[in-house]
Amino acid sequence: MRTPCKEQTNVFNIQKYSVHDGPGIRTIVFLQGCPLRCPWCANPEGQPFTSVLSHNQNLCRRCGRCVAACPKQAICLEEDGIRVDRSACDLCGACVTACRMDCYKVFGEKKSVEEVLKDVAKDENFYFRSGGGLTVSGGEPLAHPQYLLQLLRGAKEELGISTAIETTCCAGEETLRAVADYVDHFLCDIKLVDSGRSREVLGVPSEQILKNIRILADEYPQKSLLLRLPVIPGYNDDPENIAAIAAFIRSLRREIPLELLAYHEFGKAKYTNLDMTYEPEIRRVAAPAEERMAELEKQFETLGVKVVHT
Amino acid sequence: MSERVTYLRLKAAAATSYVCGERGRIVTDSYRSTEGEAPVIRRAIALRDILNQMSIVIDENELIVGNHATRENAAPLFPEFSIDFLVNELDEFEKRPYDRFYVTDETKTLIREIAPYWRGRTHEDRVVRTTERMFPEEILKGWDANAFRLNDVLYDGVRKSAGDGHIVPDYFKMMAGGIPGVLREAEEARAGLNLREDPHAFEKKLFLDAVTISYSAVEQWFLRFAEKAEEMVFTAKKENQATLKRAADACRHLAGSAPSNFFEALQLTYFLHLLIHIESNGHSISLGRIDQYLYPFYERDVRCGAITPETALEMIDCFYIKVSRFNKVRPWPETRLKSGAPMFMTITLGGMDRQGKECSNKLTELFLDVLKETRLPQPTPILRVNQDTPEALIVHAVEALVKHGGGLPAFFSDEAIIAALVKTGVPVEDAREYAIGGCSEAVVPGKSFSFTGGDCYFNFLKILEIMLHEGVNPRTGMKLFETKKLEEYHSIEDVMAEFHRQLALYMSYIVELTAITSATDAALNPTPYTSGLLDYRIEMGCDMSMGGGKNAPYSHTILQGHGTGDTCNALYALQKLVFDEKELTLREFTKILDDNWGGERGEEVQTLARRLAKYGNDVDEVDAYAVRLGNLFAEEAQQYTPWRGGVFGTSLQGLTANVPEGETVGATPDGRCAHEALSDNISPHAGTDTHGPTATLKSVSKVDHTRFIDGNIVNLRFHPSALTDAYGRFDHLRGTRFADMIKSYLVDLKGNQVQFNILSAEEMRLAQQQPEAYRDLVVKVAGYSAYFNSLDKGLQDQIIERTEHSL
Incomplete structure (x- = not known):
């Protein structure tokens, strides 16, 4: 019997009927907070380790109710719309309640492991029928070692369902080893191999990331491992990086499949709502065409890497 | 797709709707000549006269022949049922905003000429007058005779x-014996009659004579098609000569024998189906388990090399296109409840056999494949799903669904439906043979008819609205029944108890309403031809409209409950805002609703109401109200026996009535604005199911579906990207997950049925802007699909608003 879990952490989304982050029909639990700062991140609300307020200007009809409701006077109505002074905001949620148009939303809510498991359990029929289960994503799930461990253990031991984590692998290796027993499927990003480039673009060096992937590949041969490369034109699709990724994968002790994910800009609107800058827009990054993706796939295959589509 | 199929399909999609006068003229002459005869004989003679005199129309490109009216897509007249609307709306038909019909001057003249004969003699006249005679004075004041509606609650x-309607013939019997088989059956039954000992023998003889008259006329009619096709061979294009010859041979053969090959079996199926639509003007006439009764022919023909799966597919394509051509002109108020000109003709595929063994076959797949090519709104194929249904078959159906795009096929649960039928007294072997009779009604082919009989609609949300107005219908100011004063409700349980009492009161009138329509049918409109397609009627010697006898355990009279999702949300909102959180009193709440969320606190309270948890998100506390609502409805309905015997077949489906019915209901506590559309069928209110499709299905599955033999329809909309890869091609892996979701809902959670639109909101908005470019865009509406362009704008909007699940 495990001790009842009172551990809480910030969860910013629980998404049901997810069908491409691990096998079968899955529920993805998104934990808030990430050590990386990928400029193309599709879930920027998941980057900070604390809750974050989002304001959708498009829905706003400038009634000023939120301005009046804010106890910190952090909101003002300007000519071009609502402006939130984020340094003054303490995320009390008064604006969320006051707004009639549902413009405001606080991302990230403290949730206990128990609470999350209860929600995940609701779809158990669908998991059993399809071989699916729980996928923990983020943010970076490994950034919440205790919580993650209890969540995964609960899913395995109490619900008896399959588990997966979707991770950047940016974590200490003992953290990884601690949870590995409770994970069936690892979905690991591989973005940039060169550590200098990695630090420059993602904000973290690549050594530990690559080391962790190697640990999973070499020391946990029974675990399913899928590497995923988000193809972001101009950031990481240069021949050097492609070659380096291929060389790295080939150097692993078993054949690890690679999935290529084409860049998309679905996350763009979120940046505006969070008052963040969306760098790919400034750099005019366009989604790669089908031909380009096919070409990259071919390149990898020529370099001896098995490319898969899930 | 062959050139032939392409041509026929385009011709079908482009055809304009006309009203065809021919049947009306013939039936009027016929009735004039049979005054004084027994009704069942008059009906048979009328059918004979129609079949002898109607125009025979064949397009030389067709493989399967047969016509309903003088031109494609025309609706024949049934003046014996109703004449007033035809006359009153005569100049309006072509001005309708949708479901428009053109009427030639000649037809207009004809309608005006025959009208005086029919006035006072029609089914409608009898129903209207009897209803006024049956209802007590105090009820009649809430009765809208024109709309046939009681206080906006019952319709x-x-x-x-x-x-x-809601009939599935015994096609197995018909494939084995053909037309001569029925004639023999009638002959034998007649020989067994003892007029001196059986006091009902003379009525039986009249019925059996009527069967003989009808089926003899059918034989002659087949020959007329044979002759016409033979005649055309000489003038037809060279490439059509062989197929015309084949059609002629088949018609000639079927006039005297049972079908001998796949093509003849398919032609006979079409003819039999068509004839039901010529004899009477019901809807929901369905084709039953077509992959089962046609399979022996298919298998034999493939084995001997007479056909290949490809040539069979072309025949089936042509068959679908023919079936899609039925049309029906309905009065405008009824049209609004079922816009898009549906006939509700369902084809049941797959499922288990009498022994409980999964019995899908190659034909199951072919009948699904047709959808990918023809993309027609009807007929409606559905796939029966049970524990043993191969996953590959469900994925095959999902692929057809994606390529069809317009919601076909739908998926039904063997688990829930067989259990539901058994609960009503149907032996389990027969229950396993079920087919869908219309939108979602489970019928044992050849045995039951889930009579359109009453087809009463019940608006749950209106009951609650009237309760909030202390018995007064705010739309009309009418007070029909006493209800509690608002101050007398001290908890949500008090509200539930009163709701139950009101529901029971209205329910008691359904028995009378349905008895009136059923008894009128028996008196005026026996259908000896259709009766002959059923199992027992000849043996019993009485028309199916009489009900009773061996059919009784199989019969259900349909009763639909509307607005389930909204009523559930409204009850939950009252619980939270009035009783738990005491934000405001019931009286204050009602005042705000009367102002349609205006006034000082209106907007605030609406925001609070909107933000409450909603049905469709797997929240037990809310969903509990839907469960209770379903149980109340089913329990109350089960207390009564309909006129024809059997049970009231409860169903939480709603056609397109959610739009016009919503118009009669003011703002409601769930946050809904006045006159907004109701939630459709048993689906969540459009746009309020925000936790993904599995959560929606979980919510819906909490209702006990085994209490609803006539089906609970849930509509889900998916963006096409949920099932295709980044470049728009069907994604097999996603299709498999989707299939798992369907199977989990139908088998593990025992939901009744589920259906989908795989369409993006953008595409539908484009279709609204450029209707010409989207002439063949099909969408799933309720238990049926329709061309998007043919729908009411309000309904189009409502379908666009339905939550779009994506990934």
Whole structure:
């Protein structure tokens, strides 16, 4: 019997009927907070380790109710719309309640492991029928070692369902080893191999990331491992990086499949709502065409890497 | 797709709707000549006269022949059912905003000429007058005779002017014996009659004579098609000569024998189906388990090399296109409840056999494959799903669904439906043979008819609205029944108890309403031809409209409950805002609703109401109200026996009534604005199911579906990207997950049925802007699909608003 879990952490989304982050029909639990700062991140609300307020200007009809409701006077109505002074905001949620148009939303809510498991359990029929289960994503799930461990253990031991984590692998290796027993499927990003480039673009060096992937590949041969490369034109699709990724994968002790994910800009609107800058827009990054993706796939295959589509 | 199929399909999609006068003229002459005869004989003679005199129309490109009216897509007249609307709306048909019909001057003249004969003699006249005679004075004041509606809560207009439906013939019997088989059956039954000992023998003889008259006429009619096709061979294009010859041979053969090969079996199926639509004007005439009764022919022909799966597919394509050509002109108020000109013709595929063994076959797949090519709104194929249904078959159906795009096929649960039928007294072997009779009604082919009989609609949300107004219908100011004073409700349980009492009161009138339409049918519109397609009627010697006898355990009279999702949300909102959190009193709340969320606190309270948890998100506390609502409805309905015997077949489906019915209901506590559309069928209110499709299905599955033999329809909309890869091609892996979701809902959670639109909101908005470019865009509406362009704008909007699940 495990001790009842009172551990809480910030969860910013629980998404049901997810069908491409691990096998079968899955529920993805998104934990808030990430050590990386990928400029193309599709879930920027998941980057900070604390809750974050989002304001959708498009829905706003400038009634000023939120301005009046804010106890910190952090909101003002300007000519071009609502402006939130984020340094003054303490995320009390008064604006969320006051707004009639549902413009405001606080991302990230403290949730206990128990609470999350209860929600995940609701779809158990669908998991059993399809071989699916729980996928923990983020943010970076490994950034919440205790919580993650209890969540995964609960899913395995109490619900008896399959588990997966979707991770950047940016974590200490003992953290990884601690949870590995409770994970069936690892979905690991591989973005940039060169550590200098990695630090420059993602904000973290690549050594530990690559080391962790190697640990999973070499020391946990029974675990399913899928590497995923988000193809972001101009950031990481240069021949050097492609070659380096291929060389790295080939150097692993078993054949690890690679999935290529084409860049998309679905996350763009979120940046505006969070008052963040969306760098790919400034750099005019366009989604790669089908031909380009096919070409990259071919390149990898020529370099001896098995490319898969899930 | 062959050139032939392409041509026929385009011709079908482009055809304009006309009203065809021919049947009306012939039936009027016929009735004039049979005054004084027994009704069942008059009906048989009328059918004979129609079949002898109607125009025979064949397009030389067709493989399967047969016509309903003088031109493609025309609706024949049934003046014996209703004449007033035809005359009153005569100049309006072509001005309708949708479901428009053109009427030639000649037809207009004809309608005006025959009208005086029919006035006072029609089904409608009898139904209207009997209803006024049956209802007590105090009820009549809440009775809208024109709309056939009681206080906006109960509606029974459908059977006022239409014939009966929800019938699936015994096609197995017909494939074995053909037309001569029925004639023999009638002959033998007649020989067994003892006029001196059986006091009902003379009525039986009249019925059996009527069967003989009808089926003899059918034989002659087949020959007329044979002759016409033979005649055309000489003038036809060279490439059509062989197929015309084949059609002629088949018609000639079927006039005297049972079908001998796949093509003849398919032609006979079409003819039999068509004839039901010529004899009477019901809807929901369905084709049953076509992959089962045609399979022996298919298998034999493939084995001997007479056909290949490809040539069979072309025949089936042509068959679908023919079936899609039925049309029906309905009065405008009824049209609004079922916009898009549906006939509700369902084809049941797959499922288990009498022993409980999964019995899908190669034909199951072919009948699904047709969808990918033809993309027609009807007929409606559905796939029966049970524990043993191969996953590959469900994925095959999902692929057809994606390529069809317009919601076909739908998926039904063997688990829930067989259990439901058994609960009503149907032996389990027969229950396993079920087919869908219309939108979602489970019928044992050849045995039951889930009579359109009453087809009463029940608006749950209106009951609650009237309760909030202390018995007064705010739309009309009418007070029909006493209800509690608002101050007398001290908890949500008090509200539930009063709701139950009101529901029971209205329910008691359904028995009378349905008895009136059923009894009128028996008196005026026996259908000896259709009766001959059923199992027992000849043996019993009485027309199916009489009900009773061996059919009784199989019969259900449909009763639909509307607005389930909204009523559930409204009850939950009252619980939270009035009783738990005491934000405001019931009286204050009602005042805000009367102001349609205006006034000082209106907007605030609406925001609070909108933000409450909603049905469709797997929240037990809310969903509990839907469960209770379903149980109340089913329990109350089960207390009564309909006129024809059997049970009231409860169903939480709603056609397109959610739009016009929503118009009669003011703002409601769930946050809904006045006159907004109701939630459709048993689906969540459009746009409020925000936790993904599995959560929606979980919510819906909490209702006990085994209490609803006539089906609970849930609509889900997916963006096409949920099932295709980044470049728009069907994604097999996603299709498999989707299939798992369907199977989990139907088998593990025992939901009744589920259906989908795989369409993006953008595409539908584009279709609204450029209707010409989207002429063949099909969408799933309720238990049926329709061309998007043919729908009411309000309904189009409502379908666009339905939550779009994506990934």
